[in-house]
Amino acid sequence: MDVKLPKLGEGADSGVVVNLFVKEGDTVALNQAILELENEKAVASIPSTGAGIVAKIYVKPGDRIGIGQRILTLTESGQPASAAPAPAVGRAGSPLPAAGAHPAIAGRPTEKIEEEEERENEEEQVSTAAPVAAPSVRKMARELGIDLSKVRGSEAGGRIVLADVRNYIQRLIAAVAAKGKPAGGAHGVTRPTISEQVDFSKWGPVSKKPLSPLRQVIARRMGESWNSVPRVTQFDEADFTRLNELRKKFAAKYEKKGARLTLTPLVLKAVAGTLKKHPLFNSSLDEASNEIVLKEYYHVGIAVDTEQGLIVPVIRDVDKKSIFDLAKELEQLAAKARDRKISAEELKGGTFTISNQGAIGGAHFTPIVNTPEVAILGLGRGAMKPVVRDGKVVVRMMTPLGLSYDHRVMDGAEAARFIVDLVAALQDFKEQAVKI
Numbered sequence: 001m002d003v004k005l006p007k008l009g010e011g012a013d014s015g016v017v018v019n020l021f022v023k024e025g026d027t028v029a030l031n032q033a034i035l036e037l038e039n040e041k042a043v044a045s046i047p048s049t050g051a052g053i054v055a056k057i058y059v060k061p062g063d064r065i066g067i068g069q070r071i072l073t074l075t076e077s078g079q080p081a082s083a084a085p086a087p088a089v090g091r092a093g094s095p096l097p098a099a100g101a102h103p104a105i106a107g108r109p110t111e112k113i114e115e116e117e118e119r120e121n122e123e124e125q126v127s128t129a130a131p132v133a134a135p136s137v138r139k140m141a142r143e144l145g146i147d148l149s150k151v152r153g154s155e156a157g158g159r160i161v162l163a164d165v166r167n168y169i170q171r172l173i174a175a176v177a178a179k180g181k182p183a184g185g186a187h188g189v190t191r192p193t194i195s196e197q198v199d200f201s202k203w204g205p206v207s208k209k210p211l212s213p214l215r216q217v218i219a220r221r222m223g224e225s226w227n228s229v230p231r232v233t234q235f236d237e238a239d240f241t242r243l244n245e246l247r248k249k250f251a252a253k254y255e256k257k258g259a260r261l262t263l264t265p266l267v268l269k270a271v272a273g274t275l276k277k278h279p280l281f282n283s284s285l286d287e288a289s290n291e292i293v294l295k296e297y298y299h300v301g302i303a304v305d306t307e308q309g310l311i312v313p314v315i316r317d318v319d320k321k322s323i324f325d326l327a328k329e330l331e332q333l334a335a336k337a338r339d340r341k342i343s344a345e346e347l348k349g350g351t352f353t354i355s356n357q358g359a360i361g362g363a364h365f366t367p368i369v370n371t372p373e374v375a376i377l378g379l380g381r382g383a384m385k386p387v388v389r390d391g392k393v394v395v396r397m398m399t400p401l402g403l404s405y406d407h408r409v410m411d412g413a414e415a416a417r418f419i420v421d422l423v424a425a426l427q428d429f430k431e432q433a434v435k436i
Contacts, residue, residue, distance in 0.1 A: 134287035301350035
């Protein structure tokens, strides 16, 4: 029997093989872990859907595989492997070719290319009814010369999203390369890689470092956000003197109970309260229906800096949790993110994101909206500055804030009101909320 990649969860349709736990000739039990797959910034074990002896393995570390793709073949003792043809490859979430580059296709198995050609031929038979896609997707398709009627939509009702267009382009590039003829024409165009455009080694020594799977995910998502969201950033400063005093006052008590108190849990609580006053900033834009989805829950993502890249675990129901619970959960999630032990589910469902660079340094910066959210808050490093309070010059810890938002959903006046209320919540934080 063939063991194929099962469904990975909502919104996930592919991943990169990190480790293989079995080899040909090994005996595998039902639900035994056979490989590790990196997907949506998380690494998860994939269990076997059957039991038997591994007759053949079709993937290797570094391969990107999609749902339904064959991983290995199992046989009963003494029986040969089936020679049946491989099933169609599931949709792979490979990054969209960036300006000046196209995805590498060298070393891909011929059978995968042939399967993608078959899928391409199937998709050319898609109904001629007008395709359902957001304006941003239609615009991109026009610029690339892609006929959306030949792209199969993966969302409800056949709606086409950016990932579907990426997959379509990937299959075209692979199919054309396999046939040995240049890409282009009605389906789209390919572009030369940077190394083909400019030979940097002409002017001195160079080295190359491949993008990790996580970095590819980050690059793809940031590119999608940049291309689809008209963002504006509202800047301000907040007086963190009181917050810092509260942190110092209760840090030892929190430590005794097993939680490290930083400023971030306090900021989380202030943000949740402000989001309740300004529900637009806790929403998402449904481009297909031209509706704003207002969420009545407050799940806030926290950007965590790791050796592999930026990971954003989500803390759920921030408004309902105590500062102590937030501090403890934040520490646990951050550790799991740095160790790459965080699950895909813990990275989903966010309604707003906070990126705190205070521990690293720097002042104001412009964070990129973490779509499908519509706003993100960036915090820089606090610094002692002279400010005027009640007609007197005093020294206070001032922290730079940058609120980036989707201008399609809200206007500058709404963003100004949000950040004014947020600054007030941060500066007038209640001590009762921190007590344990």
